[in-house]
Amino acid sequence: MSDALLSVRDLVVEFPTRKGILTAVDRVSFDIARGEVLGVVGESGAGKSMTGSAIIGLIEPPGHIAGGTISIAGQRIDNLPYEAMRRVRGKRIGMVFQDPLTSLNPIYTIAEQLIETIRTHMDLNERQARDRAIGLLDQVGIPAASRRIDDYPHQFSGGMRQRVVIALALCVEPELIIADEPTTALDVSVQSQIIDVLKRMCADHGTAIMLITHDMGVIAEAADRVVVMYAGRVAEIGAVRDVIKDAKHPYTKGLMGSIPTLMQDSDRLTQIPGTMPRLTDIPPGCAFSKRCPEAFDRCFVEQPDCRPYQGRDVACLLYDEGKPQ
Amino acid sequence: MLAFIIRRLVQSVVVMLVVSLIAFVMFRFIGDPVDQMVGLETTVQERELLRQQLGLNDPLPLQFWHFVSNAAQGDLGISYQFKRPVADLIGSRLPATLELSFVSALFALLMGIPMGVYTALNRESVLSKLFLTISLIGISLPTFLIGILLIFVFSVYLQWLPSFGRGKVVDLGWWSTGFLTVSGLKALILPSITLGLFQMTLIMRLVRSEMMEVLRTDFIKFARARGLTNRAINFGHALKNTMIPVITITGLQMGAIIAFAIITETVFQWPGMGLLFLQAVQNVDIPIMAAYLLLIALLFVIINLIVDLLYVMVDPRIRIEGAEA
Numbered sequence: 001m002s003d004a005l006l007s008v009r010d011l012v013v014e015f016p017t018r019k020g021i022l023t024a025v026d027r028v029s030f031d032i033a034r035g036e037v038l039g040v041v042g043e044s045g046a047g048k049s050m051t052g053s054a055i056i057g058l059i060e061p062p063g064h065i066a067g068g069t070i071s072i073a074g075q076r077i078d079n080l081p082y083e084a085m086r087r088v089r090g091k092r093i094g095m096v097f098q099d100p101l102t103s104l105n106p107i108y109t110i111a112e113q114l115i116e117t118i119r120t121h122m123d124l125n126e127r128q129a130r131d132r133a134i135g136l137l138d139q140v141g142i143p144a145a146s147r148r149i150d151d152y153p154h155q156f157s158g159g160m161r162q163r164v165v166i167a168l169a170l171c172v173e174p175e176l177i178i179a180d181e182p183t184t185a186l187d188v189s190v191q192s193q194i195i196d197v198l199k200r201m202c203a204d205h206g207t208a209i210m211l212i213t214h215d216m217g218v219i220a221e222a223a224d225r226v227v228v229m230y231a232g233r234v235a236e237i238g239a240v241r242d243v244i245k246d247a248k249h250p251y252t253k254g255l256m257g258s259i260p261t262l263m264q265d266s267d268r269l270t271q272i273p274g275t276m277p278r279l280t281d282i283p284p285g286c287a288f289s290k291r292c293p294e295a296f297d298r299c300f301v302e303q304p305d306c307r308p309y310q311g312r313d314v315a316c317l318l319y320d321e322g323k324p325q
Numbered sequence: 326m327l328a329f330i331i332r333r334l335v336q337s338v339v340v341m342l343v344v345s346l347i348a349f350v351m352f353r354f355i356g357d358p359v360d361q362m363v364g365l366e367t368t369v370q371e372r373e374l375l376r377q378q379l380g381l382n383d384p385l386p387l388q389f390w391h392f393v394s395n396a397a398q399g400d401l402g403i404s405y406q407f408k409r410p411v412a413d414l415i416g417s418r419l420p421a422t423l424e425l426s427f428v429s430a431l432f433a434l435l436m437g438i439p440m441g442v443y444t445a446l447n448r449e450s451v452l453s454k455l456f457l458t459i460s461l462i463g464i465s466l467p468t469f470l471i472g473i474l475l476i477f478v479f480s481v482y483l484q485w486l487p488s489f490g491r492g493k494v495v496d497l498g499w500w501s502t503g504f505l506t507v508s509g510l511k512a513l514i515l516p517s518i519t520l521g522l523f524q525m526t527l528i529m530r531l532v533r534s535e536m537m538e539v540l541r542t543d544f545i546k547f548a549r550a551r552g553l554t555n556r557a558i559n560f561g562h563a564l565k566n567t568m569i570p571v572i573t574i575t576g577l578q579m580g581a582i583i584a585f586a587i588i589t590e591t592v593f594q595w596p597g598m599g600l601l602f603l604q605a606v607q608n609v610d611i612p613i614m615a616a617y618l619l620l621i622a623l624l625f626v627i628i629n630l631i632v633d634l635l636y637v638m639v640d641p642r643i644r645i646e647g648a649e650a
Binding site: 086089094099106107109154 | 542543546547548550552553554555557561562565566569639640
């Protein structure tokens with residue numbers, strides 16, 4: 001895909017530990033088109049957040065990108081020197097974190113934080129930056145923005161703070177926003193408002209979103225396509241509609257089966273037996289093989305590649321040509 | 326804001342009254358003041374007359390009231406050993422101690438904060454490890470030993486700096502200062518380092534650990550994700566948040582510097598209050614001891630008031646709650 005905004009190819013993120021090297025992200029590849037909302041789902045520790053951190057170049061040492069490439073609009077950014085990458089952050093790729101209560105610096109006003117970010121990346125004077133900041137707060141739905149801009153973070157509620165965080169992430173119109181669990185820490189009643197704000201803001205500015213979450217409901221509501229991750233690897237990538245209605249990978253099937261629906265009346269939700277393996281003991285072959293109801297002998301020795309199948313990409317040997325009948 | 330200051334002032338007055346009570350009890354009940362003042366051959370009638378003149382037959386609350394109102398007007402009684410008003414004695418010694426404490430505090434802050442920041446930002450560098458090793462020495466060696474070592478190296482062996490006294494002082498009204506002459510400044514160097522070294526290492530270690538803590542927070546991560554410069558993140562965002570706990574501890578330590586100047590003043594024969602106090606203890610000169618107690622308490626109260634005000638300036642969360650309360 002040459003028209004992709006973001007292109008991740010065979011990304012590997014490793015952490016050296018006393019017990020040996022941990023592979024937190026293992027040969028992950030996907031693209032995000034301009035203006036697209038790409039959902040990334042998976043359990044805790046599946047490597048979703050780590051992939052996001054790798055894209056924006058903020059993996060905590062000693063973790064590091066050990067292989068693969070990341071490029072934005074054709075330009076590689078995984079190997080940029082620190083100062084060049086700093087200019088990419090905020091300006092081309094923005095990020096929204098999980099907890100709005102701790103994402104804002106408590107000792108500066110909203111205005112100071114917005115203006116500082118705007119003036120770091122844009123050649124504006126104080127007055128112009130302030131006007132821009134007020135406009136942004138207005139757009140994310142802060143009432144009386146011109147007055148409240150001089151308030152401190154602790155004077156806002158959680159939902160309002162997340163709106164401020166979104167305004168901060170979008171204040172220099174990046175081409176891509178990485179939203180890492182943007183609604184997890186919020187009240188359920190506020191969650192869909194925040195997703196709406198995020199979607200609307202990005203639609204208005206033509207910004208693509210990488211929406212990292214463990215909540216399939218959020219994905220179903222907001223995303224165009226979805227990447228399902230398991231134990232640091234991609235299990236399935238496809239359009240949200242396809243993946244929800246007709247999952248192919250046994251893990252995705254299990255994930256979908258665990259979502260309650262109003263249509264079907266069942267006493268128990270299905271669950272996937274077992275737990276995701278720790279990164280220290282991922283089984284050889286397919287990472288999901290030990291929990292997979294459809295696993296056969298090849299699954300325990302052979303690691304499946306992500307291959308196109310019926311309009312999506314699946315990493316499962318069931319859909320490989322060599323499948324025994 | 327004004328209400329906040331007034332409330333703090335009222336609290337300070339209460340603290341001073343309690344300390345006065347302790348000083349008064351010491352003054353009134355440790356030995357008989359009349360016995361301390363008169364000679365052996367004084368008759369019982371003369372003693373009774375003196376007792377009446379001094380108001381020692383009045384009811385205790387009235388005596389306490391006289392003590393407090395006299396102290397508030399600067400009348401702290403008459404020294405038994407020097408037969409001079411205690412206020413004059415302390416007034417002549419106060420500048421020496423305050424100048425020494427001020428220079429020590431300045432030395433501790435100006436060296437401690439930058440060293441703390443440096444060691445927090447460059448954890449692995451050789452210089453950081455050197456600073457930490459030096460700080461270990463500063464924390465574990467007792468003050469008098471450091472003083473004697475400095476005297477040995479710089480006064481006895483190298484003969485660069487004087488080993489005792491204040492050098493030449495200039496009188497500005499009742500305040501005698503060592504800041505205006507070369508010998509006065511030279512005389513300040515060794516005692517200030519001796520007195521400030523412990524505080525410097527303490528501040529350095531405190532700044533280092535607080536800074537490392539702050540650098541791990543979400544709002545620093547978010548600031549990085551917005552592409553702010555390292556300089557803005559380290560000094561604008563991290564250091565200012567680090568300062569909140571540092572101000573508290575530093576404030577308390579400033580009080581400790583003045584109170585613990587006793588040892589340094591003894592080692593360097595520094596003509597300050599500490600030396601005066603030690604002589605008073607040796608000669609059971611109760612008025613000086615009581616006055617010293619009051620003065621140190623007053624200094625602590627003033628420093629705490631300044632710390633509280635600085636706190637309000639740095640941390641908006643307190644500022645706004647304070648204004649509402």
